[in-house]
Amino acid sequence: MHDEGYAAATSRQIAARAGVKQALVYYYFPTMDDLFLEVLKAGADTALAQMRTALTADDPIRALWTISSDPRRTVLNTEFMALANHRKAIGSELKSYAERVRDIETAAVTMVMRANGVDLNAYPPVAIAMLIAQIARSLGNEATVGVTEGHEELRALVERHLALLSAPTPSVRG
């Protein structure tokens, strides 16, 4: 899926890469949909675990920013988003995963913003959390197709604002 897209992730290709025969795929997964779902769940669980660990880091928000920036993750995310457009089961799983991710990010952002005395009404943590995660993903997505225009500038801008949230300092303006 990562290298050639979901359409190339066929039972035969997968079996070949695993060094087994095609029929064996259907021994473990009744249908290809089940296989895709398991791949999604496994990846999601790994990502969620990483994110929960990030919550205990010195700089939780930067840790979440780094995780969300991972190009491997952004590429697969795009593939699953495309898959979700026409496979309901993938769609609902992706949705529940996205919501759990957002909850974790929001918790981290809330914690840090509170510690920094930021006005939580003016800057709702859930909005800031989404901002951070989606900007990271966008940079990854664009870099994948070779677009880098404005990346340096945006990265610098984000870094400056992340710095404001890395240590308890007053009067942060978002």
Added chain:
Amino acid sequence: MHDEGYAAATSRQIAARAGVKQALVYYYFPTMDDLFLEVLKAGADTALAQMRTALTADDPIRALWTISSDPRRTVLNTEFMALANHRKAIGSELKSYAERVRDIETAAVTMVMRANGVDLNAYPPVAIAMLIAQIARSLGNEATVGVTEGHEELRALVERHLALLSAPTPSVRG
């Protein structure tokens, strides 16, 4: 592509929807890759034209925000991003399109920020342009899979900042 993903956009399906026979597709497009490329180019040209028109609007940045938010566009964009992962021709076309879009957005943002007396070094227009476009796309992408958590809050936050850029007023903080 919009309804069922690029993998379902086969010569047969396309012919059926067009009310013609499958072979006719190959009369107009030598290969499916050529067809995908033409769809991308046509959509890109339309979008670019809309964006250039937006530059002359009363509130150019909000106009660009609206265009980038269009769910039809975000869905197709995701499909093409996924396609680009394994089709070089799509990838390079998507890249050149993304860069032209960014240039237009940057021009609009530069113009408005200058009129508002915003510090262009502290807030590079290209970064703000990317921010606006990608947030809009992210909201569209997530809405497509049914995720809406934090959307209202983020939308309000964006609206507040867009308002700062809609009329020439001093002391904008981004």
Added chain:
DNA sequence: GTCTATATAGGGATAGAC
């Protein structure tokens, strides 16, 4: 320009031997 028909390839999935 649009069609029918077909070549060739590969897909998902199952049956049944070992």
Added chain:
DNA sequence: GTCTATCCCTATATAGAC
């Protein structure tokens, strides 16, 4: 658990009639 063999379907693409 892993294999071989196979069914059936659909894909891209081409040939050639009209």
